[in-house]
Amino acid sequence: MNSSQPIDAGAALPEQTDVDAVEDHRLVALAQGGCPDAYRSLVERHQQRLYRFCYRYLRNEDEAIEASQDAFVRAHAALPRFRPKAKVSTWLYQIALNLCRDRARKAGRLSIAQSTEVAEATCRASTPDEAAMLGADLAKLDRGLAALSEKSRSVLVMSCLDGMSHGECAEVLKCSERAVEGRLYRARHELAAWWARDEG
Structure with missing residues (x-):
């Protein structure tokens, strides 16, 4: 570039x-x-x-x-x-x-940025305890994403983190918008289940 x-x-x-x-x-x-x-x-x-x-x-x-x-x-x-x-x-x-x-x-696994760096960039005015909690949640999200299947991780990153529309995701993934919706539904449930297991 x-x-x-x-x-x-x-x-x-x-x-x-x-x-x-x-x-x-x-x-x-x-x-x-x-x-x-x-x-x-x-x-x-x-x-x-x-x-x-x-x-x-x-x-x-x-x-x-x-x-x-x-x-x-x-x-x-x-x-x-x-x-x-x-x-x-x-x-x-x-x-x-x-x-x-x-x-x-x-x-x-996913190559993950240091959670403290991500937390700092996200909210520079956080108090130390808030930054620690935010960093822990971001680190947990990274672990959760890494634990998902590649299909689930891809659609979550594109739709939820990169803000792409279902139509854009469908074009990139070479599938229908309905398939994107299905993948997102399953991915969110997969991540929620992992999150609950991790807390347990």
């Missing part, structure tokens, strides 16, 4: 519009024709959103940076084969999700 703009994992980014999607396809067509500036512009348009997605899946800044950079490298290599059947953003998310899954599998 090549930008002077700072990347904020917690920043709220606007959803893509149809105009954005048209511009993405225009840039892809130019990049396929050999224009390096077009692909650079495409990276700049999507790097914050893709990094944020990877961070919320992997919970580790270095891993997220590497995964999002790798996604853009793979996308560039696959440019000649890209066909405008779906949004460019969906295509990039699919690549990033596969890379995040691979990294999580290799680690045998």
